[in-house]
Amino acid sequence: MTRVLIADDEPLVRAGVRTILSTDPQITVVAEAADGREAVDAVRRHRPDIAVLDIRMPGLDGIAAAAQIRQIAPSTGLIVLTTFGEDEYILRALSGGVAGFLTKSGDPEELLAGVRAVSDGAAYLSPKVAARVVAHLANSGLRSAADSRAGARTRVEALTVRERQVLALLGTGLTNGQIARRLNVVEGTIKAHVSSILATLDVDNRAAAAVVAYEAGLVAPDTAGQNRPR
Numbered sequence: 001m002t003r004v005l006i007a008d009d010e011p012l013v014r015a016g017v018r019t020i021l022s023t024d025p026q027i028t029v030v031a032e033a034a035d036g037r038e039a040v041d042a043v044r045r046h047r048p049d050i051a052v053l054d055i056r057m058p059g060l061d062g063i064a065a066a067a068q069i070r071q072i073a074p075s076t077g078l079i080v081l082t083t084f085g086e087d088e089y090i091l092r093a094l095s096g097g098v099a100g101f102l103t104k105s106g107d108p109e110e111l112l113a114g115v116r117a118v119s120d121g122a123a124y125l126s127p128k129v130a131a132r133v134v135a136h137l138a139n140s141g142l143r144s145a146a147d148s149r150a151g152a153r154t155r156v157e158a159l160t161v162r163e164r165q166v167l168a169l170l171g172t173g174l175t176n177g178q179i180a181r182r183l184n185v186v187e188g189t190i191k192a193h194v195s196s197i198l199a200t201l202d203v204d205n206r207a208a209a210a211v212v213a214y215e216a217g218l219v220a221p222d223t224a225g226q227n228r229p230r
Contacts, residue, residue, distance in 0.1 A: 002119045003030045005046065007039035007065065008054035008081065013104065017052060017081075020108045027115060036060025040068045043076055050077045050115055055089045063093050070097045077118035082129060090129065094208050101129040101207070113173065120175040123206035130214050152215030158200050164218065166193045170206060171213030 004021060006029055008014045014032050021027045031046045033039040035057045043051060051069055053062035060068075066078045079100030080093050090101055099122070100114040106126050117124035156164060162183075169179045176194065180187040194206070203209050213219045 002027045002050060002115060003046070003048045004028065004115060005031045005033065005039060005042050005048040005051045005076075007033040007036065007042075007051065007057065007062070009034050009057045010054075013054070013081075017111065020111050021115065023108075024112055024116075027112075036062060036065030036068075039065045040072070043069050043073050047073055048076055049119055050079060052079045052081065052111075052115070055080045055082045055093065061089075063089060063096055063098075066093065066098050067096050077121075079114055079118055079124075094205075094211065097205055099205065099207050100124040102126045103128045117173045117175070120177075122173055122175040122178075123170065123210050124173045125171075125207065125210055125214075130211070130219075149215050149217070152212050153217065155201055155212060156216040156218065159197060163193050163197050163200070166190060167197050167209060167213050168218040170194065170197075171210040171219035173210075 004027060006014050006017050008017070018029050018032070021029055030048050031042040033042050036053070037060045039051060039053060040060070042048075051066070053065055055062040057065070062080050066080065069076055069078065077100070078098045079102060080090070080098050081102055081104050082090060083104050093101070100118045101124070102110055102114050103126050106128060110126050114124040114126070156167065159167065165183065166179055169182060174182065176190045177187050180190045183190070197209055198204070198206075201209055201212050203212065210219070
């Protein structure tokens with residue numbers, strides 16, 4: 001059973017998220033919070049497997065709450081809910097250990113897929129979020145030309161052929177075990193590949209590696225999550 005905390009300052013959004021998650025008998029909502037501070041306190045009390053956080057909340061926003069949650073409960077997987085116009089928040093969250101990025105306007109199945117993926121130790125980027133982040137990185141001044149699409153392709157060329165295969169599958173939201181089955185190898189081999197990929201790409205987590213996969217064209221944004229078994 002995957003135990004989930006929902007944090008959003010809008011009661012209707014919390015109710016909607018709870019309703020969607022309730023359609024999966026393997027997911028249970030153990031707590032709700034109306035702001036970031038309540039979310040951190042709820043994590044201390046309930047130790048959920050997953051925290052679904054609105055990226056903008058009064059007092060303590062989702063990114064700041066995520067940072068505190070990582071300190072007090074590093075095993076709790078972090079997912080943020082975003083709306084359009086919050087790309088810079090997403091970039092901050094990428095470096096803060098957040099593993100899942102979903103839009104409030106996305107398909108309900110994306111929420112379920114995201115919770116399942118992060119619960120399994122994978123990363124999940126909503127197709128809409130992936131497309132926006134890649135475009136934002138390519139067009140903004142937050143990154144140099146070396147980190148544009150061409151730069152991402154250059155970084156990926158430093159990987160072995162097998163590591164590029166693993167990165168492409170990681171970018172679609174598959175876990176190490178699922179990638180191992182897809183490539184007919186043992187899971188420990190995939191874990192070693194992922195560690196090498198993160199080091200070679202100089203990124204801190206799977207979500208950031210997935211963004212590089214999108215930038216390099218290894219994964220099309222509209223295919224994110226489509227390889228995950230239901």
